[in-house]
Amino acid sequence: MQWFSEMFRWRRRSTEERELSEELQFHFDMQVEKLRERGMGEQEARVTARKDLGSLMAAAESTRDTRRFTWVESWWRDLAHGHRLIRRNLGFSAVALIVVAAGVASNTLVFSVFKNLVLDPPPVKDPERVVVLSGKHPASNSKGALSFPDIEDLARRSKLVESIGAYQAFAMSSSTVAGSEGAQTVGTTVVSGSYFKTMGVAPLLGRFIEPSDDQEGHERVAVVTESFWRSQLGGREEALGETIRLNGTLYQLIGVMPASFRFPVEEQDVWLPLSSLAQDAVPWRLRVVRWMNAVARLKPNVSNEQATAELSGIAAGLAKEFPDTNRENTAIALERFQDHLTGDNRQPLAILFVAVMILMLLATVNLSSLLLGKALARRQEFAARAALGAGRVRVFRQFVLENGVLCFYGGILGVACAYAAFAGLRANPLPGLEQLSRAHWDIGMAGFVLILLLALPVAIAVLPAIQSTSGSLNTQLGAAFGRSSVSGAGVRTQRALAVGQVSLAVVLCVAFALLLRSLNALLSVDPGFQKDHILVVQFALPSWKYEGSSYLGALEQMIEKVRTIQGVREAATIKKAPFTGMDEDIALHPPGYEKGGQIPGARLHPVSPGYFSTMQIPLLEGRDFSSADRRGTPFAVIVNEAYIRRYAPGERLLGKDLRTGRDGDGPAVRVVGIARDSRFGRLDEEAQPCAYVPVYQIPRIHIAMMIRTETEPLALANSVRDAIQSVDREQAFEEISTMDAILSRASFRPRLLTAAAGLFAGAGVVLAALGVYMVISFLLARRTRELGIRAALGASQSGVAALVFRSTLLTAITGIATGIALSVLVGLEIRSQLFAVSAFDPVAYGAAAVLLLSVCLAAAIRPILRAQHLDPAKILREQ
């Protein structure tokens, strides 16, 4: 029966509203008449009368939505009113617009990156069944490459794996293609025949590479990415079947993969069958050449653990069958494809997402309190409405629509900014974070933005609507008449909102401070070598290209030639430059090491003589390698301090023999020197045990030549290239850069994260300052009358200022205290990103507290000064 009486009330209310309208109209007419009697002109009289009655009549009119179809009319009226309000307060509107736009833009950006990288499954069929395989050395956690014969055996012998695809990106260094645009450098990946089938993605056009294509002697085919097809081949369907020229060889185009398929790397352009890679370029058919990566599709309902166990078992079997090549490689590591893609980005992205949400919340609270202030200025209008029975809901709706207008425009602006940012990221991928360029628009994003834009005005309007229509008409009208209620709900709410803003700002500041101190610690880590003025040239020297020892001869010549270049102080090679990627591990047993304990593993670094002096790594004992250490002479090794610390603490290893092999039963190597620790993997990781061996005894394909220069390293790049190519004209280079650049790339992610956190913290502080300023002004305005009386009764001006000061302090301290409490939670969450800094670092918390306190006090200065200059007489007169 409730709805029945509801309907009656509704009808009664509509009658009341109609009557009020007529009453007001009557009042208006009488007022006009009276003014005319006094001699005013008709027009002027109407205008004057309207001034008195205008807002009230508007209120009466607009609550008169008795009939169903005026529902639309009143929505329209509210929206129009919203526009009018914006125009009326351009300053406020501009600020609010920017706040909304910034909030929406940053949220959209961060969410889309978060979603595309972390939430979305990779665009392959049944992504949970796809895993990435790598070789795992039993002594360490590092992931190593696999050899093609091993991969084939794994595929053949496994019962839990449906198919395995092998791949290697950048197989052909600096491959060029002659397309419609002339010679271009493209990213080439060689893949085995089952790669595409394992990934399970249908081609956009044509077909993908199949096992039948991956046969020696088969006609050469190629598959390209959609963007390559569009930019280089004009996006024509007829391009299928045409040939493209890659490094001088012709390949027939058989398929185009969709734009979403950019595996294994972002900079992917062309996929070629593995068999098109000649053995003399890379002898990938040899079991000992560990050069490839592998991706596998598990059979349904097979868990990762089961697969890992089975594959490792197969690997162990292979180690027994082929002891010469596989003795060390007895385990396989599995990684979920999704995790492989996001890499280490998951945590930082999650942090950024939370931070930007906090900022959005701050902005919402800020706008809400701004609106509250404005709304309370219209309290007469709302008092009338409430008196007329216009429900709270109605007023709420009015607020939502009026603000909706502002949020809508702000949202559009924000979305436009985000879109521009996407385009920017795609055009200029960030180093080390290329996956961010994947961020794009999709239904999920559009949905998120829509929800944001709808929720924002609602969230902003809630409190002001409640406040403006709060039951006590007494307070409303009382306030309208100037009788101030000191602890009125309005002030309490405003203060609570300000406290909220301050605490959120504190959280953002603490997060930033922690990340900043962590970054600082990271960047001041001593890498153990002299990092400036080092040119790093990375290339692959195919050892099998040369017969016998001419490989070593070639390398030696290259080093010599480079050394003679003017401006080069020293040059030496190592397999992989520090901070550039995958390492190789071996087992190295010190004398007397317990069998059955943890296998003593060390990173293997084949180096040429002079590495230590080039990198200025001190040799604590013994000697560096020389050209005397080559094939035929006893195996030599130089270990670092970390090795001794971990496996032979306190012992003197110089001159002793270490045994290789998993169980210490391999060939012995003699320790000829002890080196100071230096870092290779990550800046935030301790120095790992390292074993340096002469590259002339243990050669490798990958070479990184480290060249110490007198002046600017890159200036010598061309000379170096020429020098090396004078020994082998076809030598291609993978990368030429400086050690500084490599190190800064390694720290790019923490730097980006910290910068973003700083941006958010800055914005948060500004908003909080605004919020405090508003609540203090508001408080002041409310209590102006009381303060005026106090001043009139002789209270000193400073007393008044002290009052405001105390109020500010209270707000600030409450906010900071809550903020610190919340920050502790946040600190625990971001612990994984912190280096050498505790989650409770007092300096960070202290700095944030001091900052916010000073900002709050500064925000209160202007209101305090105004309080100082209160003119009591004027106030009392106004009241």
Added chain:
Amino acid sequence: MKQAPPSNDLIQGTLDMLILKVLALEPMHGFGIAQRIEQISGDRLKVQPGSLYPALHRLTNNKCLLTEWKTTENNRQAKYYRLSASGKRQLESETQRWHELSAAVALVLNALEA
């Protein structure tokens, strides 16, 4: 948050009281009530329609006033208010309270002066 300050406006409970007092003499419409208050106070007390009508509405809602639509002298339709029995009682108690309040304020002012 500034609005044009109305001059000499009334504290809310006072307004109720004045409305009831005016209507104690004779039933009247809203405009007339405002005019009468202004007139009697010698133009010192101006009642804003924004306060008047909500007050009238409220007093009607809690049964202090009764309403009736009638025709005025100029042949217009207007809503007339008149005092009910409970309204009369309300007027008495309000008047009583007002006198007590003004006495108390006078005491305070005298004390401070001394």
